[in-house]
Amino acid sequence: MGTIQYEARLAAKVAMRANQYFGKNSVQTNLPISKALLAAMLTAICLEAQPRGGPPRLPDGSGRDLVQRVCGTTCHGPEIVAGKGQGKDQWLATVNSMVSRGAKISDAEFSQVMDYLVSSLPPKAMASPPQRGGGGLTAGADDNHVVDRAASTRGRTIYIAECITCHGPKARGVSEGPPANQGADVVRSLVVLKDRYGSTVSAFMKKGHPMQSGNASAGLSADQMIDLAHFLHDKVGDTLRSGPYNKILNVLTGDAKAGQAYFSGAGGCTKCHSTTGDLKGVGAKYDPPTLQQKFLFPRTQGFGRRGGGGFATSKPVTVAVTANGLTVSGVLDKLDDFNVSLRDSEGEYRSFKVTKDVKVVKNDPYQAHADLLDKYTDKNMHDIVAYLESLK
Amino acid sequence: MKTLRAFLPLSLVVFSLYGQGLPPAKWQQPPTDSWPMFNGDYSGRRFSPLKKINDQNVGSLSLSWVYRITAPGAIKATPIVSDGVMYFTVPDHVWAVDARNGREIWHFQWPSKGGIHIGNRGVGIYGKWLYFETPDCNLVALNLKDGKERWHKPICELDQMYFGSTAPLIVKNHIIVGVSGDDLDVPGYIQSHDPETGEMQWRWYAHPQPGDPEAKSWPSVETMLHGGGMVWGSTTYDPELNLIYFGTGNPQPVIAGDGRMGDNLYTESIVAINPDNGKMKWYFQPSPHDTHDWDAIQTPVLIDGEINGQKRKLLAQASRNGYFFVLDRATGKNVVTSKFAKANWASGIDAKGQPIPDPKKFPQKDGALVAPNQAGAANWPPPSFSPDTGLFYINSADAYSVYYIFDEDPKPEGWGGNDRGGWSEGILKAIDYKTGKTRWSHKWEGAGGPRSGVLATAGNLVFAGDPSNNFIALNAKTGEPLWHANLGNSLSNAPISFEMDGSQYVMVGAGDTVWSFVMNGK
Numbered sequence: 001m002g003t004i005q006y007e008a009r010l011a012a013k014v015a016m017r018a019n020q021y022f023g024k025n026s027v028q029t030n031l032p033i034s035k036a037l038l039a040a041m042l043t044a045i046c047l048e049a050q051p052r053g054g055p056p057r058l059p060d061g062s063g064r065d066l067v068q069r070v071c072g073t074t075c076h077g078p079e080i081v082a083g084k085g086q087g088k089d090q091w092l093a094t095v096n097s098m099v100s101r102g103a104k105i106s107d108a109e110f111s112q113v114m115d116y117l118v119s120s121l122p123p124k125a126m127a128s129p130p131q132r133g134g135g136g137l138t139a140g141a142d143d144n145h146v147v148d149r150a151a152s153t154r155g156r157t158i159y160i161a162e163c164i165t166c167h168g169p170k171a172r173g174v175s176e177g178p179p180a181n182q183g184a185d186v187v188r189s190l191v192v193l194k195d196r197y198g199s200t201v202s203a204f205m206k207k208g209h210p211m212q213s214g215n216a217s218a219g220l221s222a223d224q225m226i227d228l229a230h231f232l233h234d235k236v237g238d239t240l241r242s243g244p245y246n247k248i249l250n251v252l253t254g255d256a257k258a259g260q261a262y263f264s265g266a267g268g269c270t271k272c273h274s275t276t277g278d279l280k281g282v283g284a285k286y287d288p289p290t291l292q293q294k295f296l297f298p299r300t301q302g303f304g305r306r307g308g309g310g311f312a313t314s315k316p317v318t319v320a321v322t323a324n325g326l327t328v329s330g331v332l333d334k335l336d337d338f339n340v341s342l343r344d345s346e347g348e349y350r351s352f353k354v355t356k357d358v359k360v361v362k363n364d365p366y367q368a369h370a371d372l373l374d375k376y377t378d379k380n381m382h383d384i385v386a387y388l389e390s391l392k
Numbered sequence: 393m394k395t396l397r398a399f400l401p402l403s404l405v406v407f408s409l410y411g412q413g414l415p416p417a418k419w420q421q422p423p424t425d426s427w428p429m430f431n432g433d434y435s436g437r438r439f440s441p442l443k444k445i446n447d448q449n450v451g452s453l454s455l456s457w458v459y460r461i462t463a464p465g466a467i468k469a470t471p472i473v474s475d476g477v478m479y480f481t482v483p484d485h486v487w488a489v490d491a492r493n494g495r496e497i498w499h500f501q502w503p504s505k506g507g508i509h510i511g512n513r514g515v516g517i518y519g520k521w522l523y524f525e526t527p528d529c530n531l532v533a534l535n536l537k538d539g540k541e542r543w544h545k546p547i548c549e550l551d552q553m554y555f556g557s558t559a560p561l562i563v564k565n566h567i568i569v570g571v572s573g574d575d576l577d578v579p580g581y582i583q584s585h586d587p588e589t590g591e592m593q594w595r596w597y598a599h600p601q602p603g604d605p606e607a608k609s610w611p612s613v614e615t616m617l618h619g620g621g622m623v624w625g626s627t628t629y630d631p632e633l634n635l636i637y638f639g640t641g642n643p644q645p646v647i648a649g650d651g652r653m654g655d656n657l658y659t660e661s662i663v664a665i666n667p668d669n670g671k672m673k674w675y676f677q678p679s680p681h682d683t684h685d686w687d688a689i690q691t692p693v694l695i696d697g698e699i700n701g702q703k704r705k706l707l708a709q710a711s712r713n714g715y716f717f718v719l720d721r722a723t724g725k726n727v728v729t730s731k732f733a734k735a736n737w738a739s740g741i742d743a744k745g746q747p748i749p750d751p752k753k754f755p756q757k758d759g760a761l762v763a764p765n766q767a768g769a770a771n772w773p774p775p776s777f778s779p780d781t782g783l784f785y786i787n788s789a790d791a792y793s794v795y796y797i798f799d800e801d802p803k804p805e806g807w808g809g810n811d812r813g814g815w816s817e818g819i820l821k822a823i824d825y826k827t828g829k830t831r832w833s834h835k836w837e838g839a840g841g842p843r844s845g846v847l848a849t850a851g852n853l854v855f856a857g858d859p860s861n862n863f864i865a866l867n868a869k870t871g872e873p874l875w876h877a878n879l880g881n882s883l884s885n886a887p888i889s890f891e892m893d894g895s896q897y898v899m900v901g902a903g904d905t906v907w908s909f910v911m912n913g914k
Contacts, residue, residue, distance in 0.1 A: 078464055096813055139553040139575040141528070142506035172803050175614075187805060188577060188618060193551040239806040240575055245799040246810070253758040292759060293813040296794065335837045336860035337873050370815055373792045374734070378752065378760055381794075385758075 058082050063116030070105050070113060071098065081121070086242065091117045099299070107314055139240065145196050145233045155231025158224055162211040171235040187236050195233070198226035248289040251385055259387025262380050267372065272365075275391055283391040292385045296373070298366040315365040321352050322359040328352075332362060427473040427888040430514055430559040431774065435694040436628035436637075438776040439848050440889040444896035445911045446851030450865045450875040456897065456910040457494035461487065463501070466884040467901030469514030469559065470774070470845070473890055478899070479517065479536075480906065483509040483527045483557070488539060491892060491899075494908060498539035502526045507555035508573065513626070513772070516560035516567060518587045523567050525556030531569055531585060545590040547571060552578045561627045563636060563667045566593060570623030570638065574685075577644035577805055580621035580659070584670065594670030598623065598640045598658045609655035619652065620644030621659035625689025625772060630705065633722055635664040635673055637694070637707055641687035647755050648797055648808025649683040656681050660688045662709060662717070664724060674724030677746050678711040683754045684737065684795060684811070685766050686713040692721075693777050693784065695825055699727060708825050710775055710786040712768030713737070715747055716828045730828025732821055733769030734790040737762055755795035755809045765793035766811045771843065774886045778848035781868050783822040783831055785854050787843040791816030818843055818859050822871060832871040836860070845886020847898070855898060857883030863900055863907070879907055 058064050058078045072078030086094070095113060099105060105113065159171070166183025168174045173185035186192055195201045202225035205217040220228070237243055263269045273279050286294065299314045319342050320329035330344035333351075340360050341351035352358055364370075423433060424442055432438050445453060461467065465482035472479045478491045484504045488497040507527030515524045521542060522534045529548040534541055547569055548554035554573035561568045566584040583595035598621025600606035602613045610616035622641035629636045643652060643659035658672075660679035665672045678688040688711050695706040695718075707721035714735030718728035726745025738747035753760050767789065775786040793814035798807075818836040823829070836858040844857030854868045861882055865875040881903030889898045898909045 072464070093812060138506070139508050139555070139573065140506060141550045142504070144506070168803075170801060170803075172801070172805060175803075185614075185805075190549075190551070193576075236576075241807050241810070243806070245801075245808070247798055248759075248796050248812070249757050249798065249800070251758045289812075292794065296761065296792075297813045297815050299815075334860060336858055336862055337837070337864070338862065338876055373761070373763075373815060376761055378756070381761055382758055 059120045061116055061120035063112045064120070066109060066112050067116050070103055070109065081117075085121045087122070088114075088118045090242075090246070091121075096293075143196065145229070147234045147237060148230050151227045151230035152234040153231075154224075155227035155229065155234075158220070158228050159231050162213055162215075162217075162220075163228075165212050166210075170238065171232060172239075186232055187239050192229075192232045192236060195229050198222075198229040201225060201229040201232065250288075251292050251382070252288045252389060254379070254382030254384065254386035256383070256386040256390045258379075259383035259385070262383055263387055266375075267380070267384070268368065272368065279388070279391060281392060283389045288385055288389050291388045292381065295369065295384060295388065296376075296381065298369050317362060317364045319363070320359075320361045321350075322361075323352055323357070335360065335362065424891050426475070427471065427890050429472060429516060429561065430470050430626050431628065431691065432888065434563075434629040434631070436626065436691045436774075436777075437693055437695070437779070437848075438691075438774055438846070438886060438888075439778050439850075441850045442889055442891055442896045443849065443851040444891070445849065445853065445865075445889070445898065447853055447867050447874060449911065450851070450853060452911065453865070453875055453898070453909050454912050455877070456908040458908070459487075459489050459494040459496070459906045461485070461904050465509065466511070466881075466903050467906060468511040468772075468884050469901070470885050471888060471899060471901070471906065472515055472517055473888065473899075474517060474536075476892060477536075478906070479515050479522055480901070481512040481514055481524055483512045486515060486522070486524055486534065486539065488536070489906070491897070491908070494906070500534055500539040500541070502528075502530070502532060504528050505550060507550055508553075508557075510557065511772075512557055512559075514559035516562045518562045518567070521587065523560045523562070523569075523587070525558055525560065525569060527555045527557070529554055529556055529571075531556070531560065531567070531590065533587075533590060543590045545585060545592070547583065547585075548573070549578075552576055554578060558624050559626065561629070561636070562587065563629050566667050568627055568636060568667065570625070570627070572622050572624040572641075574620055574622060574642060574644060574646055575806060577618035577620065579617060579619060580623050580640055582623040582627075582638060582665075582670075584667065596663075596665055596670040596672065598661070598663075600657055606657040609657040611651070611653055615652045618644060619656055619659060620646070621661075622687070623689070624687070626691045626774060628692050628694050628707075629667065630694055630721060633664075633705070634666060634668070635721070636667045637662065637664050637692040637721065639663070639678075639688040639690060639692060639709065639711075641689055642682055642685045644806075645804045646685050646807045647683055647795065647810055648799055648804035649681060649754060651803055652681075654681060660686065662688060662692050662707070662719065662724075664721065676717070676719055676724045676726065676744070678709065678715060678717060679713045679749070680746055681749050682713070683749070684713070684762060686711070686764075686768055688712065689772065690770050691774050693775060694721060695777055695779075695784075697782070697825060699826055706825065708777065708784055710770045710784065710788065710823065712764070712770050713747070714764050714769035716784070716823055717745065718825055718828065719745075728825070728828040730823075732786065732823055732828070732830060733788045733819075734763040734792070735769065753795075755797050755811075757797045757800065759794040759796050759812075761792060762795050762811070763792045764789060765791040765814045765816060766795075767791065767816070773843050773845040776846040776848040776854065776886075777825070778850075778854075778868055780850055780852070781822070781848075782825060783848075783868065784825050785846045785848055785856070785868075786821050786823065787846055787856050788819050788821050789816045789843060790819060820846070820854070820856050820866070820871065822854075822868075834866065834871040834873070844883030844900075847887040847889060849889055855887040855889075855900070857900075857902075861902070863887070863902070877907075877909075879905070881905065 071081050166181050171186040191204045205225050209217040317332040319332040330342040333341040463485045469481040476491050478489045484502040486500040505528040509527050515522045529550045530544045531547045532544040548571045553575040557572045558570045570582045580598040584593040599616050620643045625639050627638040640661050643656040660682045661675045661677045663675045679686050693708045705721050707719045710716050714733040716730045716732040729745040737753040739750040740748045777784045793811040795811045797809040820834045822831045824831050838859040847855040852868045854866045862876045866873050879902040885901040887900040
């Protein structure tokens with residue numbers, strides 16, 4: 001059977017199986033593809049995927065030095081950051097997570113760091129280094145297969161036609177149904193993990209492997225085998241921490257009425273907050289995951305505000321220092337066992353040695369939130385989210 | 393002093409065996425003049441018997457030198473000091489530095505093929521040779537005198553996203569190495585190599601064999617063989633029992649655990665194995681069916697102590713999940729289980745002394761508020777135990793975060809979820825090993841923060857770091873801070889101490905710099 005006829009049959013099967021697994025009209029069947037275009041793209045990919053030389057650096061951009069200092073010195077090097085590219089929400093989640101683990105950063109610096117990361121390290125486009133690993137970690141080999149979106153989309157078509165029955169929609173294998181259709185987990189397969197642009201996947205298919213159509217796998221063209229490899233690497237990428245499943249699904253499961261009762265009752269929230277004052281319309285301001293994180297951990301920056309624009313600024317901790325009978329108060333800059341520093345109401349920086357004769361009174365406006373962490377049940381938490389969400 | 397005497401027999405055996413087959417005569421002596429392995433000795437106590445620096449004079453501790461590296465990465469390695477030379481690492485790099493003045497003697501760079509470069513814990517040395525792991529899955533042997541490569545051997549498969557990070561431990565003629573990597577669902581293991589040829593001697597996988605009774609702790613052979621349990625912490629050794637001790641990491645998939653119901657042995661376990669053949673003697677599981685990434689790889693510290701008037705060979709771990717365990721290290725039987733930090737994830741303690749995970753605190757699609765957070769109540773920064781005070785020192789955290797399920801697939805893989813946000817407080821704690829109760833605690837101001845390792849000394853001192861970049865000496869009995877220096881970066885490893893030219897030194901890494909402090913004078 002010639003390639004064109006084969007592809008025509010393939011297209012029909014794909015449409016059928018696509019309905020079965022992904023919903024109607026989920027697969028385009030505009031085959032055949034341009035081999036010249038594919039070759040050009042592969043060349044581009046291979047050029048881009050050269051192993052890195054020398055220590056990786058953060059790309060230039062406003063805020064680079066700050067990011068280098070805050071995110072590339074204490075806990076890990078800058079290569080952990082440089083190896084990652086992601087969207088705004090994912091960067092926000094990453095930075096928040098790092099702050100909760102001790103990254104030292106002021107609110108102003110937070111915005112600068114976010115601006116730099118979002119503009120200088122955007123999601124990886126086609127033919128750029130692969131998204132690998134999680135939490136900014138570049139797992140796997142430097143010469144990893146770089147997925148070409150278009151080739152992966154074509155490979156998906158072949159996969160649906162020839163592989164999906166036995167290997168499943170996510171290529172994680174099938175362990176139920178007729179034994180003949182129980183195929184291996186391809187994401188975990190060394191044939192795929194060791195593959196680069198079809199090097200081992202093509203060899204495997206050429207050797208002969210059962211396909212849904214009943215055709216010989218060796219009959220796939222060289223380009224089709226490479227496309228299939230791209231699709232399978234894409235599935236490996238999906239499984240990693242940077243993959244598309246790496247996001248909060250739905251936190252809106254609570255009972256708004258019970259949330260209201262907790263808010264005005266046991267939670268003691270009305271001591272500081274009012275739904276007609278500071279919290280008026282808060283449900284329209286933040287998405288539910290942000291609402292959840294913000295009342296639990298008020299120093300968390302939002303995961304994305306409806307309507308966009310800027311980041312919320314946390315209320316600062318204030319401090320009053322009394323030394324030699326004189327009290328100076330202001331916004332806390334730094335407090336440890338030995339020194340305390342602050343900015344007073346004039347914006348002047350003041351620092352003191354902490355001794356037995358110096359009285360330091362710290363006031364964290366969010367202390368009540370921290371105290372509540374020991375008290376909430378998870379039901380309380382979900383109910384409050386539902387209640388706050390209802391305040392539109 | 394009773395407890396110190398009780399430990400002496402072990403110390404003597406440890407140090408005499410340690411020197412076995414090693415030409416430099418100095419290695420036969422107790423290591424007050426060196427810091428010859430990751431934990432200072434095989435016990436994992438990280439206790440220095442030196443007292444020239446002590447609670448009376450520590451205020452006069454002086455800076456001796458600093459050495460700043462030029463490669464990216466923080467110094468998470470514990471330096472090894474031998475014959476006046478310090479050896480330490482960051483991923484792909486090894487330095488030999490003159491311990492007297494901080495002058496570089498040599499610097500070795502490994503040409504990397506990839507792997508996670510999050511940290512390297514340091515080197516192991518044996519005779520004329522030095523051994524370290526690389527992120528791209530190699531065990532490399534260098535010549536101590538010039539840093540020239542002798543050989544390198546693969547220890548894991550980079551394409552399965554394993555990587556190397558641990559400090560090799562040398563026991564007799566075994567180079568013991570563990571592996572890291574929890575991005576894909578692959579099994580963890582620890583293995584031994586011949587120090588001369590580099591050939592692998594044995595490998596122990598962190599899972600039972602199909603058919604073993606413990607295999608029932610997994611729903612299927614497939615889940616078990618893809619169940620994780622990386623061995624990336626430090627290993628300790630009791631030469632009398634001829635057992636090495638280490639902890640194993642999280643099961644896989646990491647967060648989405650519904651597809652692997654059961655205890656998931658031998659992930660999240662403290663394990664005793666024979667270093668000559670890799671056969672397991674016993675296991676104890678701090679976190680059965682973990683779904684919070686709470687690797688139980690914290691140092692299993694060997695304590696020769698007394699419980700109810702009985703001399704006991706014990707092992708203690710302050711685990712990432714917030715629980716403190718004391719075990720009989722001959723049998724693995726539990727002696728003490730207590731909480732040393734906020735922990736809301738267990739519904740009780742079972743007959744074996746293991747916490748029982750509460751399914752309500754498994755990660756949920758809409759979130760579960762869990763203490764501790766993913767970073768844990770403790771993590772890899774090593775604790776310390778002082779036989780003088782009988783106290784176990786740990787730089788701990790009280791912390792909350794919300795754990796989510798991201799992937800609802802019936803067969804999740806990789807992580808399938810994560811935690812988000814959080815609140816945390818750092819607290820240095822001194823725990824009485826006999827009861828698991830906290831004798832004193834010292835809360836650090838400032839939220840969370842990187843937590844350093846700890847060093848206790850016979851000078852009644854505990855050295856540790858706070859979240860404000862201070863390197864601090866505290867009274868070991870009371871927790872009162874006595875001396876500090878702000879290093880401009882958080883401590884990134886654990887301090888060490890040794891004597892050189894008649895003076896006691898304390899050295900520590902903070903970010904890209906090694907700091908050396910000395911008590912001048914006599």
